[in-house]
Amino acid sequence: METGAGIALPHESGRPRRHRASLPPGALSDLLPEIANHIALITGADNLVRLNSRYLLIHPIYRSEASPTVVELYHDCDTSLDVVVKRVEKDRLLSPAQWASARRELDIHRSLRHRNVVEFLDGGETEKEYVLMLEYLPACDYFTSRIEVNNEPFCTKRDGAVEKFKSFTCDIVLGLAYLHANGIIHMDLKPANLLLKKDVPTNEFPLVKLCDFGLSRRVSDDGSVLIEKKCGTSSYVAPEVCDQACVTSAVDMWGLGVMLHMLAVGFAPYALRWKPGEELKFNPRYWRKYENTGLTDLISRCLRLDPAERITAQQALSHPWIALNGDM
Numbered sequence: 643m644e645t646g647a648g649i650a651l652p653h654e655s656g657r658p659r660r661h662r663a664s665l666p667p668g669a670l671s672d673l674l675p676e677i678a679n680h681i682a683l684i685t686g687a688d689n690l691v692r693l694n695s696r697y698l699l700i701h702p703i704y705r706s707e708a709s710p711t712v713v714e715l716y717h718d719c720d721t722s723l724d725v726v727v728k729r730v731e732k733d734r735l736l737s738p739a740q741w742a743s744a745r746r747e748l749d750i751h752r753s754l755r756h757r758n759v760v761e762f763l764d765g766g767e768t769e770k771e772y773v774l775m776l777e778y779l780p781a782c783d784y785f786t787s788r789i790e791v792n793n794e795p796f797c798t799k800r801d802g803a804v805e806k807f808k809s810f811t812c813d814i815v816l817g818l819a820y821l822h823a824n825g826i827i828h829m830d831l832k833p834a835n836l837l838l839k840k841d842v843p844t845n846e847f848p849l850v851k852l853c854d855f856g857l858s859r860r861v862s863d864d865g866s867v868l869i870e871k872k873c874g875t876s877s878y879v880a881p882e883v884c885d886q887a888c889v890t891s892a893v894d895m896w897g898l899g900v901m902l903h904m905l906a907v908g909f910a911p912y913a914l915r916w917k918p919g920e921e922l923k924f925n926p927r928y929w930r931k932y933e934n935t936g937l938t939d940l941i942s943r944c945l946r947l948d949p950a951e952r953i954t955a956q957q958a959l960s961h962p963w964i965a966l967n968g969d970m
């Protein structure tokens with residue numbers, strides 16, 4: 643099963659620290675001819691790493707022993723903004739399926755533009771890597787640190803505002819509705835693939851954006867796609883996802899259900915020995931905060947065993963848990 647098993651590296655605070663060549667010099671320099679002027683990594687005489695001479699490497703954000711992905715922060719010297727570069731190293735792609743995923747990620751992410759999807763700024767392919775340049779969202783580990791590290795779900799008192807959680811749900815569902823309307827299934831919804839944009843002038847709460855289209859698929863005209871191998875992150879994977887399965891966007895709604903459960907109370911429904919197909923029980927000990935909000939109903943409708951019975955992202959936008967949030 644393909645999973646994201648890496649670690650987010652601690653962020654360095656303050657202004658960009660120039661990074662001495664931590665990448666092999668010329669890692670991106672063997673370029674395919676058609677993008678030779680498009681992406682080039684240069685290690686200058688000063689031994690600083692630059693991308694297209696315009697972007698200065700600040701520090702790595704994420705790398706994993708188990709995966710070919712490296713995520714790094716660069717400073718755009720023209721705009722004075724920071725950008726993220728996600729590199730997928732080809733010589734660490736171990737199977738045809740991994741190669742196909744890497745290609746699809748570039749192709750799919752490049753086609754997306756929505757306020758609840760991490761913005762794709764640029765990208766391309768070299769002989770050695772697939773490269774995606776993305777907007778930088780500093781609060782990239784908000785959901786993972788909150789849930790997986792600090793065990794502070796939204797039902798706990800501290801920073802547990804229900805309105806904030808509703809706003810976050812609304813953002814995720816808007817992102818999903820956009821993807822699904824455009825024939826894309828994300829396939830790997832989980833807290834690590836949600837990033838937060840703070841200080842959005844029009845928003846009371848930070849904006850949630852979907853990232854990581856590494857397992858995403860385009861559906862055909864009938865709304866389904868055949869997946870060769872089971873993929874995803876085990877606790878979030880819908881029951882119908884298995885080798886040679888035909889899946890639909892309902893896969894993401896399952897992932898959403900598990901994720902909302904996690905964010906709400908800090909554990910997945912499986913923790914209480916629930917099995918897909920059984921009725922979900924919501925013990926008031928954990929769920930009191932959400933009484934009469936509709937959240938448990940939304941989660942139950944995401945976690946229906948039969949994908950055809952699951953709520954769709956479009957329907958979820960009118961669900962009381964989100965619709966009560968008002969402004970959509």
Ligand SMILES: Nc1ncnc2c1ncn2[C@@H]1O[C@H](COP(=O)(O)OP(=O)(O)OP(=O)(O)O)[C@@H](O)[C@H]1O
Pocket residue numbers: 645646647648650703704706709710711713726728760776777778779780782783834835837853854855856
């Ligand atoms: N635009 C961004 N801004 C800030 N941090 C980011 C950004 N994109 C990714 N990250 C950080 O890097 C991590 C890994 O990125 P991503 O999820 O895209 O890679 P991945 O495909 O999961 O890697 P793997 O191959 O290990 O599964 C994210 O969980 C997040 O912490």
Ligand SMILES: [Mg+2]
Pocket residue numbers: 646834835854
């Ligand atoms: Mg990821």
